Amino acid sequence: KNEVEQSPQNLTAQEGEFITINCSYSVGISALHWLQQHPGGGIVSLFMLSSGKKKHGRLIATINIQEKHSSLHITASHPRDSAVYICAVRGGAGSYQLTFGKGTKLSVIP
């Protein structure tokens, strides 16, 4: 079973700061997902990646397959970025099951 660890568990930042959230996993994967859970509870998929880097607006996700590590970066953070960010990994080819990290709670203060 893949062990997924996220750090930090909680993060408070001032508006405008550059933010990094980390995710490490123990077993090789076919894909890694970053999810955002809003204070109201809804979950949105931000990225799905299996190599390299992806960018969407102010969000950047990177993955290093050899080191079994991924990072989610937020540039010019804003209070509306306040949410829980969850890393989830999918096993080998053909696997459907996601293993989730416990999440990182981000609070961006104006």
Next chain:
Amino acid sequence: DAGVIQSPRHEVTEMGQEVTLRCKPISGHNSLFWYRQTMMRGLELLIYFNNNVPIDDSGMPEDRFSAKMPNASFSTLKIQPSEPRDSAVYFCASSLRASGRAADTQYFGPGTRLTVL
């Protein structure tokens, strides 16, 4: 598209009662997942359907839990009898699983917050 629809959004019930949660996946999606989220354990997969067939129900806690998918546009998760430890947020998610693809994005519903007193 309306996205994944779940009902009810909130459910408060007493221990021993039957609870039925409902999910309508995104039209055209062939995979459906039921998840449970608690503070202690985070998100956990309960059951996975592909083309309306249960593929993996190993995450279903015990016989009190059952799930059905009678057609491509509807699924239910039933708890009978409910217990206080079942209190959690239950999410339904759907995806389009195409052969040959390494992975696919799951789209989550808004969740059902269940409280069992």
